[in-house]
Amino acid sequence: MGFFSSRKIRFVDADILIVGGGFGGCGAAYESRYWGRNLKIVVAEKANIERSGAVAHGLSAINCYMGMRWGENQPDDFVRYVRGDLMGLVREDLVFDIARHVDATVHKFEEWGLPIMKNPETGRYLREGKWQVMIHGESYKPIIAEAARKSAEVINRIMVTHLLMDRTRANRVAGAVGFNVRDGAFYVFRAKAVINAAGGASHVFRPRSVGEGMGRTWYAPWSSASAYALLIQAGAKMIQMENRIVLARFKDGYGPVGAWFLLLKAFVTNACGEHFEASMLEEMKALVGKYAETAPLPTCLRNHALLQEIKAGKGPIYMHTQDAIDTHEKETISWEDFLDMTVGQAVVWASQNIDPKETPSELITSEPYVMGSHATCSGAWASGPEDCAPADYQWGYNRMTTVDGLFGAGDTIGGSAHKFSSGSFTEGRIAGKSAVKYVMDLAGSPPQVDEAEINRLRDRIFQPLATYAVNRNEIVAGSVAPGYLSPLQGLQRLEKIMDEYVGGVSMFYVTSGPMLNRGLELLRMLAEDLEHLGAEDLHQLQRAWELHHRVLTAEAVTRHTLFREETRWPGYYYRADHPKLVDPDWHVFTASRYDAAENDWQMSRLPVHHIIA
Amino acid sequence: MPTFTYMTRCDGCGQCVDICPSDIMHIDPVYRRSYNIEPNFCWECYSCVKACPQHAIDVRGYADFAPLGHSVRVLREEAANTISWKIRYRDGRVKAFTFPIRTTPWGSIKPPSAYEAPGADAMDSPLLAHEPAALMVATLPSLPPFDPKRG
Numbered sequence: 001m002g003f004f005s006s007r008k009i010r011f012v013d014a015d016i017l018i019v020g021g022g023f024g025g026c027g028a029a030y031e032s033r034y035w036g037r038n039l040k041i042v043v044a045e046k047a048n049i050e051r052s053g054a055v056a057h058g059l060s061a062i063n064c065y066m067g068m069r070w071g072e073n074q075p076d077d078f079v080r081y082v083r084g085d086l087m088g089l090v091r092e093d094l095v096f097d098i099a100r101h102v103d104a105t106v107h108k109f110e111e112w113g114l115p116i117m118k119n120p121e122t123g124r125y126l127r128e129g130k131w132q133v134m135i136h137g138e139s140y141k142p143i144i145a146e147a148a149r150k151s152a153e154v155i156n157r158i159m160v161t162h163l164l165m166d167r168t169r170a171n172r173v174a175g176a177v178g179f180n181v182r183d184g185a186f187y188v189f190r191a192k193a194v195i196n197a198a199g200g201a202s203h204v205f206r207p208r209s210v211g212e213g214m215g216r217t218w219y220a221p222w223s224s225a226s227a228y229a230l231l232i233q234a235g236a237k238m239i240q241m242e243n244r245i246v247l248a249r250f251k252d253g254y255g256p257v258g259a260w261f262l263l264l265k266a267f268v269t270n271a272c273g274e275h276f277e278a279s280m281l282e283e284m285k286a287l288v289g290k291y292a293e294t295a296p297l298p299t300c301l302r303n304h305a306l307l308q309e310i311k312a313g314k315g316p317i318y319m320h321t322q323d324a325i326d327t328h329e330k331e332t333i334s335w336e337d338f339l340d341m342t343v344g345q346a347v348v349w350a351s352q353n354i355d356p357k358e359t360p361s362e363l364i365t366s367e368p369y370v371m372g373s374h375a376t377c378s379g380a381w382a383s384g385p386e387d388c389a390p391a392d393y394q395w396g397y398n399r400m401t402t403v404d405g406l407f408g409a410g411d412t413i414g415g416s417a418h419k420f421s422s423g424s425f426t427e428g429r430i431a432g433k434s435a436v437k438y439v440m441d442l443a444g445s446p447p448q449v450d451e452a453e454i455n456r457l458r459d460r461i462f463q464p465l466a467t468y469a470v471n472r473n474e475i476v477a478g479s480v481a482p483g484y485l486s487p488l489q490g491l492q493r494l495e496k497i498m499d500e501y502v503g504g505v506s507m508f509y510v511t512s513g514p515m516l517n518r519g520l521e522l523l524r525m526l527a528e529d530l531e532h533l534g535a536e537d538l539h540q541l542q543r544a545w546e547l548h549h550r551v552l553t554a555e556a557v558t559r560h561t562l563f564r565e566e567t568r569w570p571g572y573y574y575r576a577d578h579p580k581l582v583d584p585d586w587h588v589f590t591a592s593r594y595d596a597a598e599n600d601w602q603m604s605r606l607p608v609h610h611i612i613a
Numbered sequence: 614m615p616t617f618t619y620m621t622r623c624d625g626c627g628q629c630v631d632i633c634p635s636d637i638m639h640i641d642p643v644y645r646r647s648y649n650i651e652p653n654f655c656w657e658c659y660s661c662v663k664a665c666p667q668h669a670i671d672v673r674g675y676a677d678f679a680p681l682g683h684s685v686r687v688l689r690e691e692a693a694n695t696i697s698w699k700i701r702y703r704d705g706r707v708k709a710f711t712f713p714i715r716t717t718p719w720g721s722i723k724p725p726s727a728y729e730a731p732g733a734d735a736m737d738s739p740l741l742a743h744e745p746a747a748l749m750v751a752t753l754p755s756l757p758p759f760d761p762k763r764g
Contacts, residue, residue: 030725030742031725031741031742033724033725033726034725034726034728034731034742035731035736035742037726037730047633047634047635047636048631048632048633048634050632051632051633051634051658051660052634053634056634056656056658056660057656057658057659057660068748068749068750068754069748069749069750074754075754076754076756096754096756100753100754100755101741101744101748101753103747103748103749103750104741104743104744104745104747104748107747107748107749108743108747112717112721112722113715113716113717113718113721113722114715114716115713115714115715115716136712136713136714138689138696138712138714139696139714139715143715143722146719146720146722147722147724150722150724150725151724151725151726157636181636209675209677209678210677211653211675211676211677212615212652212653212655212675212676212677213653213675213676213677213678214653214654215615215635215652215653215654215655215656215657215675216656216657216675217656220634220656220658221635221654221655221656222634222635222636222654222656252675252678252679332710335698335700335708335710336710336712339696339698339710339712340712343657343658343659343672343685343687344656344657344674344675346685346698346700347657347672347674347675347679347683347685348674348678348679349700349702350674350683350684350685350700350701350702350703351674351679351680351681351682351683351702351703352679352680352703353702353703353704353706355702355706385739386739387739387755387756388755388756388758388759389759390759390761391759391761429741429742430741433736433741433742436736437736437737440736539636539637539639539650539651542636609759609761611756611759612756
């Protein structure tokens, strides 16, 4: 039975298992309890739900709020905005669905105690921009976590590694397995429905910073691609995995720029003081046609303009913060913008003697990230809302993936960008209600797990501890051993491959068919080498499984990037061999399905329906 | 940077270990005090700094881009529902700010099960909990049936 057959096993039976206690997971917990009063609802959280997920740090704005009660915006306005920002390709039914519910979520947050700033003249929420409202958000996550803890049983420090499939019914989920990072117990969750609300991916591409600074990625370093890898392993259909995001942010600290652009009206120039964006319109039209005329200019195209300036030697690019701060009130709000959500930016300014009131600050484009909740929409192909999704976009339960009983929220669900915190919580709520309905409809048909499969996974999950223990004795000391790779060594190989072959910062986001194919060869060898990961302790075992999730997700990103033979989002990445946007061929979603047994990827196209004029 | 722990202030209580989202604050087995085991996976999120009852944890900016001589200190007080920051620049300038963090007492959120249970027929409607009241508009927006000829 192997090295760890005596390891402690804990079985947890649940009606609904929620993987990940970030905003999507907290929303799922709250809503599933509201509708499923007598159900057992369990949240498996990798860290501590009080400070976990992308909002662990806090946030300074809620970026998705309609303001329907004041007639500010309607959901169909939001769909048009999101569609424009994503160069035409979104699941309009899913975006609409989030937009029509999100105001109720935000009103609930305010009732729970989240301080939302008010416009003193109108008494309404203080708008940062058309869709954003300003908050005092240092405790945003602890407040939302309180609501989740009152809704479900939360088990902290569980690294979920695999989903379990039903023994008797193909393509139906039956739970999940993982381990407790503190005591090493093997966890087997048997659940009638699973909602994957885990995080997207940082550290798939090599970060710009080196050494210690690689921790200051823009997206959280603990966002380790479980949103995708758990689903890919289970054979769920994924879409738009090539749609990685690059962010233009303050250099090194990656502090937010939204409040500077939208609220404080700061402007950006090249080193010569020139406003460069408008002058590039014709060049951008040549690449992407009518999409260059979208207002506001899509996020990727704004990146593109900035990149062209830097490549032309006209950097550094500066945000002129000093011209935007003319009152004490504005100075305070600008500092809170950082201290609420990116303290590290304040550290950079203090260390480099930059006072934004007096000195402009450099902007740069970040390394790429894989997400479904920001200005990007990688993720699972999901069933849409029953009352407004086109027929080929729905197969029963809202936000259910192509695997029976497996739902998603937040970064997990594809085609639905610009959710941010409030939209991810809202999508969790939508998935939560659907999962309750699924469980009720299912009455009397509990999932069947396969004991042999559980034993196989247990041996596999803990193998890196054995690999290290056995092979460590071969060497005197140090980190170089012939018998194993450390998780960090494997991660650095992944980041280098993705950076150099799949369009990272060192390549100015450029890739091509031959480069992607070579990248796939190297990724395949890396995947084989993951069988030789060595973990010194449970912390490293967590890192080992995070790496597994990142590598599988990276392969999906690479295959989708290869499949889409166009450059749809210049500024996110460039296919040098297909440098233009090609609507006649590629106004579609790219889709993949991975067959784990055959180690085979099936690529296909899915239609983009425009349901909002 | 990561975070680091002052030897003379830490009493080894482990609250930083408990809260760290990255699982990088661990207790040193010899000194029985916490330390950052993996600074290159520290986001400088300050969760541990805020949680430390002894104010024993501080941050020194990431060595690869932050010159020395700065400090960003924080005091988070749930009783007052405020967070206070003191920023000291490399050249000695100081800035201080205090912001609110919550408008209601901690623990005061009404759980979803404390609301009246919804009727069975509500399960098939697209309405979520507390809707439409919580939307603060009369009805939940919907769309006309999709016309495949158009899209």
